[in-house]
Amino acid sequence: MTATVVLPEVPSLGGLYARGAGLSLARRVRPGPTTLPDVDYVVRGVRASAEHLTGYQHLLGESASDALPAGFVHVLAFPVATALMVRPDFPLPLVGLVHLANRVTQLRPLALDDVLDVRATSADLRPHRSGTQVDLVTEVSADGAVAWRGVSTYLARGVHLAGSVDEPSASFVPPTPTGRWKLDGDVGRRYAAVSGDRNPIHLSALSAKALGFPRAIAHGMYTASRALADVGAQRGDAFEWSAEFVKPVLLPGTVTVRVARAADGFTFAGWDARSGKPHLTGSVTPLR
Amino acid sequence: MAQTTPTPTLQVRPAYVLGGNRIPFARAGGPYVRASNQDMLTAAIDGLVARYGLQGERIGEVAAGAVLKHSKDFNLTREAVLGSALSAETPAYDVQQACATGLETVVSLSNKIRLGQLESAIAGGVDSTSDAPIAVSNRLRRALLDLSRAKTVGQKLAAVSKIRPKDLAPSAPNTGEPRTHLSMGEHQALTTAQWEISQAAQDEVALASHQRLAAAYDSGFFDDLVTPFRSLTRDANLRADSSLEKLAKLKPAFGLGLDTPATMTAGNSTPLSDGASTVLLGSAEWAAEHDLVPLASVVDAEAGAVDFVHSDDGLLMAPAFAVPRLLARNGLTLDDLDYVEIHEAFAATVLTTLAAWESEEFGRTRLGLDGAFGTVDRAKLNVHGSSLAAGHPFAATGGRIIATISKELHRRKAESGSDRPVRALVSVCAAGGLGLTAILEAA
Numbered sequence: 001m002t003a004t005v006v007l008p009e010v011p012s013l014g015g016l017y018a019r020g021a022g023l024s025l026a027r028r029v030r031p032g033p034t035t036l037p038d039v040d041y042v043v044r045g046v047r048a049s050a051e052h053l054t055g056y057q058h059l060l061g062e063s064a065s066d067a068l069p070a071g072f073v074h075v076l077a078f079p080v081a082t083a084l085m086v087r088p089d090f091p092l093p094l095v096g097l098v099h100l101a102n103r104v105t106q107l108r109p110l111a112l113d114d115v116l117d118v119r120a121t122s123a124d125l126r127p128h129r130s131g132t133q134v135d136l137v138t139e140v141s142a143d144g145a146v147a148w149r150g151v152s153t154y155l156a157r158g159v160h161l162a163g164s165v166d167e168p169s170a171s172f173v174p175p176t177p178t179g180r181w182k183l184d185g186d187v188g189r190r191y192a193a194v195s196g197d198r199n200p201i202h203l204s205a206l207s208a209k210a211l212g213f214p215r216a217i218a219h220g221m222y223t224a225s226r227a228l229a230d231v232g233a234q235r236g237d238a239f240e241w242s243a244e245f246v247k248p249v250l251l252p253g254t255v256t257v258r259v260a261r262a263a264d265g266f267t268f269a270g271w272d273a274r275s276g277k278p279h280l281t282g283s284v285t286p287l288r
Numbered sequence: 289m290a291q292t293t294p295t296p297t298l299q300v301r302p303a304y305v306l307g308g309n310r311i312p313f314a315r316a317g318g319p320y321v322r323a324s325n326q327d328m329l330t331a332a333i334d335g336l337v338a339r340y341g342l343q344g345e346r347i348g349e350v351a352a353g354a355v356l357k358h359s360k361d362f363n364l365t366r367e368a369v370l371g372s373a374l375s376a377e378t379p380a381y382d383v384q385q386a387c388a389t390g391l392e393t394v395v396s397l398s399n400k401i402r403l404g405q406l407e408s409a410i411a412g413g414v415d416s417t418s419d420a421p422i423a424v425s426n427r428l429r430r431a432l433l434d435l436s437r438a439k440t441v442g443q444k445l446a447a448v449s450k451i452r453p454k455d456l457a458p459s460a461p462n463t464g465e466p467r468t469h470l471s472m473g474e475h476q477a478l479t480t481a482q483w484e485i486s487q488a489a490q491d492e493v494a495l496a497s498h499q500r501l502a503a504a505y506d507s508g509f510f511d512d513l514v515t516p517f518r519s520l521t522r523d524a525n526l527r528a529d530s531s532l533e534k535l536a537k538l539k540p541a542f543g544l545g546l547d548t549p550a551t552m553t554a555g556n557s558t559p560l561s562d563g564a565s566t567v568l569l570g571s572a573e574w575a576a577e578h579d580l581v582p583l584a585s586v587v588d589a590e591a592g593a594v595d596f597v598h599s600d601d602g603l604l605m606a607p608a609f610a611v612p613r614l615l616a617r618n619g620l621t622l623d624d625l626d627y628v629e630i631h632e633a634f635a636a637t638v639l640t641t642l643a644a645w646e647s648e649e650f651g652r653t654r655l656g657l658d659g660a661f662g663t664v665d666r667a668k669l670n671v672h673g674s675s676l677a678a679g680h681p682f683a684a685t686g687g688r689i690i691a692t693i694s695k696e697l698h699r700r701k702a703e704s705g706s707d708r709p710v711r712a713l714v715s716v717c718a719a720g721g722l723g724l725t726a727i728l729e730a731a
Contacts, residue, residue: 061467176478176546178599179468186454230467230597256545260599273545 002121003039010043010076010118011083013196020086020094034161036122036134037089041080046116048076053112056194060222061229066112070104070241071225073116073140073148075195081120081136081152091125092134092156096211099220100133101153103242107146107287114142131157172246172278174271177256181226181270183218185252191222217248223255223280227268230259236286239265243282247272255279303398304582304731306575308691309336310565311517313679315525316417319518320562325354325361328517329368329414332564332684335515336410337373340568340580346375348406351393352566353383354414355682355719358421365412374410386718387633388591389413390565390686395726397569398586407574411690413683414564428455465719467597472604472719473634477543477552479602480636483643487551490635491535494556494676496666497632501673502528504692509672513691525559525679556635561679565687567694582731584694584712589726590614596721601654604637606723607715608644609654612661614725620711622662626700627712629689632675637717671696686724689714694728701730 048068056072057064068076085094110116120138127133133155140148188202200207201217208216224243228235235241249255249270256273259266265285271278311332314320320328329352337343352365361367366380385392390413397409424432428451435447464471470478480490504510505522514522540550541557568580575582592610594601601608607630615621622628622645630638644650645661655661672692675685693712701710710730717723 176482176599177470178597179465180470182469232597234598258599259597266598 001038004042005039006042006044007080007083008043010046010079013079013082014198016079016082016086017094017199020082023086023088024093024095033089033091036091036125037084037087039084039087039121041084041120043080043118046076046118048072048112050112052194059190059194060225063233068110068112068114069225069228070106070148071221071228073106073110074102074104074138074150074221076116077118077120077138077140077148077150078136078152079196080118081122081138084120084122085136090122092132092154092159096157098155098157099152099245100128100155101242101244102221102224103151103240105149105240105287107148107238109237110140110142110147117141125161127161128155131155132159132161172269172271172276172281174256174273174276175258175260175269177273178258178260179230181223181255181257183249183251183253183255185216187218187222188216188251191219195219195221213248214250216251218251218253220245220280223249223270224282227257227259227270227280227282228284230257230268231266231284235266235284238287240285240287241282243280245280246278249279299404300402301404301571302585302731303401303569304572304575305394305584305586305690305694305728306568306570306580306582307336307340308513308565308567308687308694309339310514310684310688310691311335311563312514312520313523313525313561313563313681313684313688314518314520315679316560316562318418318524318562319520320416321418323416323518323562324419325357325364325414325416325564326368326371328416328562328564329354329364329412330371331515331517332412332414332566333368333372333374333410336566336568339512339515340578343373344375345378347378347410348408349397349400350374350378350380350410350412351383351397352380352410352412352414353385353389353393353683354416355384355386355389356415356417356420357384364414385724386720386722387631387680387682387685388716388718388722388724389683390688391690391714391716391724391726392686394567394569394586394686394690395589395724401569401571408568408570410566410568411687412564412566413685413687415681415683416562417560417681418562422458425455425457425459427452431455465596465603471542473542473552473557475596475603476634476636476640477546477550479605479640480551480634481543481546481548482602483640485551485636485639485643487536487540487549487553487556488532489639490551490556491532493632493635493638494535495530495532497670497673497676498527498530499673500671501526501677504672509695513695523678525561526677530555552634552636556676558633558675558680561681563679563681563684565684565691567687567690581698583698584728584730587711587727587729588614588618589724590617592723592725594721601721602640603719603721604633604717604723605640605644606721607717607725608641608650610723610725611645611713611715612655612657614727615713618727620727622664624711625713626668626710627671627693627696628664628669629674629693629712629714630670631680631685631689631716632670633680633717635676638669641715686716689716690728697728697730
């Protein structure tokens with residue numbers, strides 16, 4: 001039977017990273033478990049603050065309405081999933097995990113005054129061509145009904161479990177652009193300030209170098225949320241928003257983007273105009 | 289069955305363009321480098337006052353605007369009126385619709401005249417890219433506002449401590465679209481590539497613009513439309529000796545990163561400019577009382593907008609949609625027009641608009657017509673040159689076009705001596721995917 005751990009409040013990511021770093025170090029010496037813990041983490045009575053919401057909306061280019069952007073709900077809820085990832089019986093090390101993809105289903109809009117319940121669990125531990133991937137599933141409810149569900153897929157490079165993979169990487173042909181994101185060197189620090197995600201790879205060239213990146217990289221969710229903001233109000237109240245993070249965006253940097261109407265909603269892509277290599281691709285599909 | 293109250297029929301009367309006045313348009317950093325928007329707008333109004341004997345006159349209303357506007361200029365038009373020779377009892381208001389600002393002032397004021405709310409009006413626009421506002425960064429602005437609200441020393445120190453050295457860098461205005469961060473030229477380059485417009489075709493439009501504007505100056509056409517300012521007597525951007533050879537040698541400026549050839553150069557794009565324009569509007573009665581001859585009536589107008597953010601259409605393509613609606617409402621086709629004025633934001637803007645109208649597919653799928661919307665006879669197009677030659681001080685362009693084409697309409701009508709209506713279409717594209725179009729008829 002699934003165990004439930006109720007936390008008194010949404011934990012701070014900083015503390016979780018510190019704990020995760022210790023555990024990741026230990027993992028190098030002694031391999032961890034090979035299955036996911038059968039546990040849900042729950043935080044009840046979560047409220048957003050207006051100042052936090054406005055800061056997020058201004059940074060991402062959302063209209064500063066009282067509706068919570070789907071990416072903001074992720075910011076509120078995801079630390080609960082992170083708490084689960086730093087349990088000693090979680091099979092993958094937190095440090096070095098790569099955010100591969102993110103899929104959010106917003107069933108109805110959440111607003112500033114809603115009192116939110118967050119439930120996080122992990123699922124589908126599976127092999128990937130360069131390691132092992134896992135889904136962190138977060139559900140946010142208000143008034144007892146789920147309004148928002150996020151599935152964040154993470155990869156642990158070099159951690160191999162039994163099983164085979166067959167995932168040819170799709171080739172990317174840069175389409176006609178519709179816009180451009182000029183990302184300053186401090187975008188990682190600014191998104192860290194609104195998301196609480198102060199992973200050193202996002203904060204400065206120095207701290208990113210220590211972890212093997214030539215410069216700081218943008219948060220994947222920052223880029224996906226910019227794309228969602230570019231789709232704008234036409235996404236409607238209920239939609240599925242998915243993004244695949246292909247290649248990190250080095251900061252400062254320029255991402256050429258296309259956000260365009262498709263048959264059943266919108267597709268988006270961000271790429272490096274010089275190399276033609278994609279940073280992210282995704283879609284926003286209204287639910288009818 | 290429900291009783292319906294009959295709607296009283298609205299009485300409208302014609303609103304006329306009675307004249308216009310502008311200062312020559314300068315290139316950014318040129319002779320108007322220290323002139324403010326208020327300086328130039330006042331000069332253009334005073335030139336109009338002198339030309340039409342309006343000293344001390346209480347005009348019904350003056351509407352004007354600027355695209356690049358200082359926050360201190362919240363009442364720019366009223367301040368210009370107060371500084372002008374008009375009666376200080378002349379009301380005024382500011383308008384801002386990007387590059388359509390000038391035309392929108394003409395449309396809204398002439399509608400007020402048509403409704404009988406006004407007897408006379410002055411429409412106008414001004415822009416300076418030389419004296420553009422420089423803003424402080426958002427972070428510095430927030431810190432300074434927090435500081436001004438702080439009551440205790442602790443709060444003040446906290447506000448000041450948020451300021452970082454890089455926050456002190458000023459932010460200058462640019463022509464980038466706020467939602468896409470592409471410049472207007474980059475947006476047009478995408479549309480230019482989509483419609484496969486060649487550099488040669490664009491250079492031909494640019495050359496015709498220079499040649500026609502130069503010919504109009506040489507023939508004295510602008511003698512009663514332009515008042516010299518700061519020693520400038522003609523538009524500084526005008527190159528009467530331009531040639532296709534010279535234009536072809538210019539290096540592409542936009543569309544360099546696309547996988548199609550870059551075709552847009554400084555020669556077939558408008559330069560950043562400084563300048564101001566005004567248009568005198570009035571009822572037939574007011575014109576008669578003031579011994580003024582109506583030049584043309586403002587018949588109708590239609591605004592449009594496109595969703596360029598999600599790649600439905602090019603940024604500057606809104607007029608391609610607004611014009612077919614405008615003409616249909618008035619029972620007209622392109623063939624019923626004697627003149628077509630399409631603002632030359634870029635030569636390619638004119639050509640992509642014409643290409644869309646000539647496209648069977650665009651007509652069917654985007655305009656909902658049976659086929660192509662139609663073809664514009666190039667001999668009717670921008671007959672006295674347009675923005676490529678004159679320059680384009682954003683909000684001043686509408687007034688330049690309206691005054692020029694109204695005079696031309698009146699000239700043609702008088703020359704023909706017949707009752708056949710002589711009509712002009714005016715089309716202006718604007719930032720934000722906007723477009724504004726209007727029909728004028730010779731009086």
